[in-house]
Amino acid sequence: MEQSTAAASAGFDPLLCFAIGPSLGFTERFYWQEPGGQRIMVGLGSVATLEAQGPERFRQLAGAWQHLIAEALVAARPALAAHKPPLLFGGFAFDPEQPRSALWEGFPDGLLMLPAFLFTFAAPEPTLTLNVLVAADRDPLQLGDDIVAQLEVLAQALSSPPDVPPAMPAVTTPSSLHLESLLPPAAWMEQVAQAVRQIRRGAYEKVVLARAVRLLRQDRSFEPEPALWRLREGYQEAYLFAFSRAGSCFLGATPERLVQAQGGALETMALAGSAPRGRTLHEDEQRACELLGSSKNQREHQIVVEVLRQALASLCTEIHSDPEPHLRRLKNIQHLETRITGRLQPGRSILEALEELHPTPAVGGFPRAAALAAIRAGEQLDRGWYAAPIGWVDAAGNGSFAVALRSALLRGHEATLFAGGGIVADSDPASEYAETRWKFRAMLGALGVEEDDDENSF
Numbered sequence: 001m002e003q004s005t006a007a008a009s010a011g012f013d014p015l016l017c018f019a020i021g022p023s024l025g026f027t028e029r030f031y032w033q034e035p036g037g038q039r040i041m042v043g044l045g046s047v048a049t050l051e052a053q054g055p056e057r058f059r060q061l062a063g064a065w066q067h068l069i070a071e072a073l074v075a076a077r078p079a080l081a082a083h084k085p086p087l088l089f090g091g092f093a094f095d096p097e098q099p100r101s102a103l104w105e106g107f108p109d110g111l112l113m114l115p116a117f118l119f120t121f122a123a124p125e126p127t128l129t130l131n132v133l134v135a136a137d138r139d140p141l142q143l144g145d146d147i148v149a150q151l152e153v154l155a156q157a158l159s160s161p162p163d164v165p166p167a168m169p170a171v172t173t174p175s176s177l178h179l180e181s182l183l184p185p186a187a188w189m190e191q192v193a194q195a196v197r198q199i200r201r202g203a204y205e206k207v208v209l210a211r212a213v214r215l216l217r218q219d220r221s222f223e224p225e226p227a228l229w230r231l232r233e234g235y236q237e238a239y240l241f242a243f244s245r246a247g248s249c250f251l252g253a254t255p256e257r258l259v260q261a262q263g264g265a266l267e268t269m270a271l272a273g274s275a276p277r278g279r280t281l282h283e284d285e286q287r288a289c290e291l292l293g294s295s296k297n298q299r300e301h302q303i304v305v306e307v308l309r310q311a312l313a314s315l316c317t318e319i320h321s322d323p324e325p326h327l328r329r330l331k332n333i334q335h336l337e338t339r340i341t342g343r344l345q346p347g348r349s350i351l352e353a354l355e356e357l358h359p360t361p362a363v364g365g366f367p368r369a370a371a372l373a374a375i376r377a378g379e380q381l382d383r384g385w386y387a388a389p390i391g392w393v394d395a396a397g398n399g400s401f402a403v404a405l406r407s408a409l410l411r412g413h414e415a416t417l418f419a420g421g422g423i424v425a426d427s428d429p430a431s432e433y434a435e436t437r438w439k440f441r442a443m444l445g446a447l448g449v450e451e452d453d454d455e456n457s458f
C-alpha cells in the first residue's frame with residue numbers, strides 16, 4: 001500500500017513499530033494516523049501516565065501536564081521537530097458521570113501518557129523520541145548505559161519485526177465468527193421512538209443514541225495489527241487510532257476531527273447528517289443530492305455548527321465557518337461537513353478547547369444537559385471511550401484530537417463495536433437502525449466480516 005511521504009522516507013512501515021511493542025515487553029502502546037497519513041505517531045510503553053476521574057478531568061490533566069512540562073529536560077533539534085517535546089497521547093471517556101463497566105477496565109475518564117519510545121512520521125523528517133523518567137538518586141552514567149541498551153534492543157527488534165499483518169486469511173470464514181447486538185434491534189428502535197416522542201414533547205431538540213454489537217471469534221483472539229492494516233487500506237482520509245492497555249485495544253477509523261491546534265490556529269468541524277454510498281455512480285449522486293437537500297439532515301447539522309461556534313467564542317478570536325456544508329464521502333457512508341476555524345487566545349490550551357467542545361451535538365445532542373440525561377436514562381450502554389476525544393498534545397499546546405467513532409474495543413476473543421446516530425423530531429427508527437449498520441461496516445470489515453455476512457443478525 002502507498003505510504004505517506006514522511007513514513008516512506010523513514011524506510012519502514014509505522015505499523016511495524018507498533019507491532020514490535022509486545023516483543024519488547026510494552027503492554028501499553030498506541031498508533032495514531034492523521035488524514036492522508038500526513039502525521040503518523042507510534043508510542044511504545046509509558047514512562048508517565050496521567051489519569052483523572054470525574055467531570056474535572058480536563059482541568060486535572062491540564063494541571064498535571066503543566067507540572068510534567070515544567071520538570072522536563074528536553075534535548076531536541078527544535079528546528080527539525082514536528083512537535084515540541086514532551087508529547088502526550090491519550091483519550092477520554094464519553095461521559096464521566098456514567099459508571100464505567102468492567103468492559104472498559106484500564107480506560108479511565110481521562111488519560112494522557114508519555115511513551116517510552118515515540119516514533120513520529122511527519123514533515124520535516126521522521127524522528128524517534130526517547131522519554132526517560134529520572135529520579136533524583138539516579139546515577140547519570142548508569143542512565144546513559146541504560147539508554148544505549150534500550151536503543152540496541154529497539155534496533156534489534158526493528159531489524160527482525162514480526163509479519164504484519166500476522167498470517168491470517170484475508171477474510172475470516174463466517175463459521176468462526178459470531179455476531180450479536182448487545183440490545184435486540186427492536187429494543188433499540190423502541191429507544192429511538194421514545195426519544196422522538198420526547199423531542200416532539202419539547203424535552204430537547206436532538207439526541208445521539210448509540211448501540212453496540214459484539215463479535216466473538218472462536219479460532220483465535222483479535223489482534224489490532226491486521227485490523228489497522230485493513231483500516232489503513234480503506235480509510236486513508238480518516239483518523240486511524242489504536243490504544244492498547246490492560247489487555248484490551250481500542251481502535252477505529254474516524255472521519256471526525258474534534259479539534260486541532262497548531263501555532264494558535266485552531267480547527268474543528270461539524271460532521272452530522274448521513275446517507276449511505278450508492279452502489280452505482282448514479283445512485284451515489286442521487287443519495288448525495290438527497291442528503292444535501294434533506295431538511296432533517298441540514299437541521300441536525302446546523303445545530304452542531306451553531307453550538308461549536310458558541311463553544312469557540314470563549315476561547316478564540318477570528319471564528320470562521322464555511323457558509324454551507326459540503327459532502328464528506330467515506331467508503332460506506334457520506335456525511336455533511338462544515339469546517340470551522342479560529343485563533344486561540346494567548347495562553348489557552350487545546351485541553352481547554354476539549355472541555356468546551358466535548359460532547360458536541362454530533363455525538364451527544366442539544367441542549368447538551370438534557371440530551372446527556374436522556375442518553376444516561378435510555379441507552380443502556382457504557383460508551384467508555386467511544387464518541388469521545390482521542391489524540392495528542394505537545395509542550396507548546398499544539399495537538400490534535402479526533403472523536404473516537406467507527407471504533408471497537410478488542411479483548412481476547414471478543415470485539416465490541418459501537419455506532420450511533422442523531423435523532424431529531426422527524427427521525428424514523430428503522431432508518432436510524434440502518435444508519436448504525438452502515439457505520440458498523442468500517443470496523444466489521446477490518447475485523448474480517450464480509451459485506452453480506454449475517455445480513456439480518458445485527
Ligand SMILES: C=C(O[C@@H]1C=C(C(=O)O)C=C[C@H]1O)C(=O)O
Nearest residue numbers: 272273274362405419420421422
Ligand atoms: C455517532 C456517530 O456518528 C456521528 C453522527 C452522525 C449523524 O447522526 O449523522 C454523523 C457523524 C458523526 O458525527 C457514529 O459514527 O457512531
